[in-house]
Amino acid sequence: xxxxxxxxxxxxxxxxxxxxxxxxxxxxxxxxxxxxxxxxxxxxxxxxxxxxxxxxxxxxxxxxxxxxxxxxxxxxxxxxxxxxxxxxxxxxxxxxxxxxxxxxxxxxxxxxxxxxxxxxxxxxxxxxxxxxxxxxxxxxxxxxxxxxxxxxxxxxxxxxxxxxxxxxxxxxxxxxxxxxxxxxxxxxxxxxxxxxxxxxxxxxxxxxxxxxxxxxxxxxxxxxxxxxxxxxxxxxxxxxxxxxxxxxxxxxxxxxxxxxxxxxxxxxxxxxxxxxxxxxxxxxxxxxxxxxxxxxxxxxxxxxxxxxxxxxxxxxxxxxxxxxxxxxxxxxxxxxxxxxxxxxxxxxxxxxxxxxxxxxxxxxxxxxxxxxxxxxxxxxxxxxxxxxxxxxxxxxxxxxxxxxxxxxxxxxxxxxxxxxxxxxxxxxxxxxxxxxxxxxxxxxxxxxxxx
Ligand code: UDX
Numbered sequence: 001x002x003x004x005x006x007x008x009x010x011x012x013x014x015x016x017x018x019x020x021x022x023x024x025x026x027x028x029x030x031x032x033x034x035x036x037x038x039x040x041x042x043x044x045x046x047x048x049x050x051x052x053x054x055x056x057x058x059x060x061x062x063x064x065x066x067x068x069x070x071x072x073x074x075x076x077x078x079x080x081x082x083x084x085x086x087x088x089x090x091x092x093x094x095x096x097x098x099x100x101x102x103x104x105x106x107x108x109x110x111x112x113x114x115x116x117x118x119x120x121x122x123x124x125x126x127x128x129x130x131x132x133x134x135x136x137x138x139x140x141x142x143x144x145x146x147x148x149x150x151x152x153x154x155x156x157x158x159x160x161x162x163x164x165x166x167x168x169x170x171x172x173x174x175x176x177x178x179x180x181x182x183x184x185x186x187x188x189x190x191x192x193x194x195x196x197x198x199x200x201x202x203x204x205x206x207x208x209x210x211x212x213x214x215x216x217x218x219x220x221x222x223x224x225x226x227x228x229x230x231x232x233x234x235x236x237x238x239x240x241x242x243x244x245x246x247x248x249x250x251x252x253x254x255x256x257x258x259x260x261x262x263x264x265x266x267x268x269x270x271x272x273x274x275x276x277x278x279x280x281x282x283x284x285x286x287x288x289x290x291x292x293x294x295x296x297x298x299x300x301x302x303x304x305x306x307x308x309x310x311x312x313x314x315x316x317x318x319x320x321x322x323x324x325x326x327x328x329x330x331x332x333x334x335x336x337x338x339x340x341x342x343x344x345x346x347x348x349x350x351x352x353x354x355x356x357x358x359x360x361x362x363x364x365x366x367x368x369x370x371x372x373x374x375x376x377x378x379x380x381x382x383x384x385x386x387x388x389x390x391x392x393x394x395x396x397x398x399x400x401x402x403x404x405x406x407x408x409x410x411x412x413x414x415x416x417x418x419x420x421x422x423x424x425x426x427x428x429x430x431x432x433x434x435x436x437x438x439x440x441x442x443x444x445x446x447x448x449x450x451x
Pocket of ligand 1: 142143144145146147205208212245246247248249250251252253254255256257258319320321
């Protein structure tokens, strides 16, 4: 987006992974994101370059964005909660090693509060030994969501820049503001101190995840009482203090950010000795896991309390529509629960590859179950053929317009459909003959042996 909006700025994207860089320089970009292809192809070779020559890029740059991943740490202190900062630190050390003049280092990766301080410590060490060096570290968290990345970048709600309040800090902030000002109205560019900026990113993602867990917790009450979560969400969201966005009840949130960032905030509360705050935010994760479990249990219950050897078609594997990303997708956990019960799972997703699906499932369940019980299809009608149930796990638009009469014809009877995303026309499905179960509404033809 910087390359597109600022023709006078040269943007070089560097990575250690030569294969990835090769892909970025090819016709087949390594990630699917609506609108990205056109922009890369428009700017590449003019003011946008992809390279693995990291020392040269550091030497040439005035501003350096650290944009590496910070996954949840899976070992040692903070295991399963704290974000892993080893890539951030390694980039800071690389900058310290190759920089030959003043640099503004921008922390773009999502990091815990005070991470900028650690980066600065490493850079200051280099600065102490070389008069020509001077480093300023800014925090500039990214708020784009996958699937809408280009739209979000082109028209952000806000851009946040945090930095030191010294003269040099303010001057660095002003330089970054000038870049964003090319396309973002000045009043939408917020400047704060570094720590506020770092905390805002974690707080924003935690608030968003909390909103989903709140409506999902309400969806459970709806199922038990006869209220309809779509009606409740609509009426609640009409209150402008609450707002209508992110109130879509679902099989639970997925993606690379929400769980990781909520856990990072919980860990921060714990190390600051703020136990009630840690427990409060951890509830967001607990509700999410519960929602996935509840949905899987409902499938089993509605299929007469046994899914062993039953064929179940799962529509969608990505964590949301318009992306091939499957990180922390609820589909993985719902499949895991069903595989434990020895159901035969037939998947269809418009973008996710068979290799990715098998890899993700093997990470959470025994290889043998995946090999024996999982089949991947490239056509939804094939996936649903002879199935006892169809389960919608991702809100891909194409699932709304499938020929459900045809699907029903070719399924075992009674044929059930489970809408984990509330995207299907339930009335029409019932008219066709389906037993319908949707998140957040009481099933009308529920099998009540074990209510
Ligand atoms: C999120 C934040 O939105 C973004 O600001 C941040 O920079 C990165 O993390 P992303 O993970 O790409 O973005 O997707 P998002 O659209 O937020 O969806 C996350 C998950 O929540 C998805 O699984 C989605 O299906 C689910 N979701 C979203 C719901 O279940 N209900 C909703 O109402 C909204």
